Amino acid sequence: MEALQRLTRRQLDTLLTVARCETAGRGAPLNAVASRLHLSAPSALNHLTPLESLGLVQRYRGKSRVTERGRRTLDEYQRHHRVAETLFGNLGLAPAETCAAAREIDLALSHRTVEEVCRAQRHPAECPHGEPIAPCHTGRAP
Numbered sequence: 001m002e003a004l005q006r007l008t009r010r011q012l013d014t015l016l017t018v019a020r021c022e023t024a025g026r027g028a029p030l031n032a033v034a035s036r037l038h039l040s041a042p043s044a045l046n047h048l049t050p051l052e053s054l055g056l057v058q059r060y061r062g063k064s065r066v067t068e069r070g071r072r073t074l075d076e077y078q079r080h081h082r083v084a085e086t087l088f089g090n091l092g093l094a095p096a097e098t099c100a101a102a103r104e105i106d107l108a109l110s111h112r113t114v115e116e117v118c119r120a121q122r123h124p125a126e127c128p129h130g131e132p133i134a135p136c137h138t139g140r141a142p
Contacts, residue, residue: 003073014047019066027063079134080114081106082127089128098128
């Protein structure tokens with residue numbers, strides 16, 4: 001099973017939050033991650049621990065950093081989400097609705113399924129919000 005498919009929505013949100021809270025040369029402080037997730041520090045730590053076990057995050061002295069594997073996983077998530085958004089847009093959903101619909105399925109989609117959906121949509125360059133979609137790369141997993 002792919003790393004992305006093993007994540008819960010909350011763990012993915014935690015990984016995204018760590019990436020957003022990181023600064024150059026420094027990790028994301030636990031309190032900053034907890035605050036952005038609207039959690040207590042111990043609860044945020046409970047979400048970080050499985051990410052560390054999967055090799056997506058490294059923690060050191062109260063600070064967390066997204067690993068290279070974590071960054072690849074976030075890139076894959078972004079691709080899954082944007083391809084799903086495009087699919088829902090092509091089915092007639094308004095751009096404002098495509099994101100919510102995509103969040104319902106994006107973690108469950110395998111890389112192979114995303115590639116097939118992308119091919120069926122003739123490799124869209126961007127999602128309904130105008131964000132770029134990375135090109136296909138069948139066979140590469142994070």
